[in-house]
Amino acid sequence: LLETAEVVPAVNQIELHPWLQQDELREKHELLGIRTEAWSPLGRGQVLKDPVILALAAEHDRTPAQIILRWHLQLGNIAIPKASSSGRIRENFEVFDFELSPLDMTEVGGLERGFRTGSHPDNVA
Numbered sequence: 001l002l003e004t005a006e007v008v009p010a011v012n013q014i015e016l017h018p019w020l021q022q023d024e025l026r027e028k029h030e031l032l033g034i035r036t037e038a039w040s041p042l043g044r045g046q047v048l049k050d051p052v053i054l055a056l057a058a059e060h061d062r063t064p065a066q067i068i069l070r071w072h073l074q075l076g077n078i079a080i081p082k083a084s085s086s087g088r089i090r091e092n093f094e095v096f097d098f099e100l101s102p103l104d105m106t107e108v109g110g111l112e113r114g115f116r117t118g119s120h121p122d123n124v125a
Contacts, residue, residue, distance in 0.1 A: 002032070011035045016077060017043035018050065018068060018111040026077075041079035042068055044117040052107050060098060063091060070095045071108045 001009065012029055016022050016038035029036045042048060048064040057064045065081065069092060072079035083089045100108070 008032055009034055011037050011078065013037040013039045015039045015116055016072075017041055017117075018047050018053065018071065018108050019043050019113045020116055021109065021112045023112075026075075030076075035078055036076070037078040037080070038072055040117055041072055041077070041081050046117060047111075050111060052111055056100070056104055056107065060100075062098065065092065066095050067100070067108075070098065070100055071105065074100055074105060 012025075012034050014022055014025060014036065016026075016036065017040060020043070022036075026036050028034075042065055047053060047068060050064075053064045053067050056062075056067045060067065062070075065088075069079055069081065073095060081092055083092055
């Protein structure tokens with residue numbers, strides 16, 4: 001896109017969650033002034049059961065989703081999770097009154113697995 005477009009995109013939506021952190025692409029976005037939006041920010045719900053996420057949720061008296069969403073916010077990602085109930089939507093907004101410590105951020109950063117829940121963008125026709 002950057003080779004043919006006249007305007008640099010403002011946002012690029014990519015699959016992004018603690019099990020697929022895409023550090024290199026996020027760094028490239030930052031250099032180009034492109035905001036990174038997380039597609040499937042909760043890893044289609046699979047990451048909610050990760051033991052590290054569960055431990056941090058218990059430590060902070062939060063839900064696993066709130067821990068992951070706070071991690072996204074602290075990294076500067078745009079994260080808009082899917083929610084099917086008003087309770088979940090409300091819960092997803094309750095991430096602005098706490099912070100993850102540098103150690104917490106390092107723990108979540110250590111969850112990288114290269115695990116995709118969706119298809120690889122290079123393989124989509």
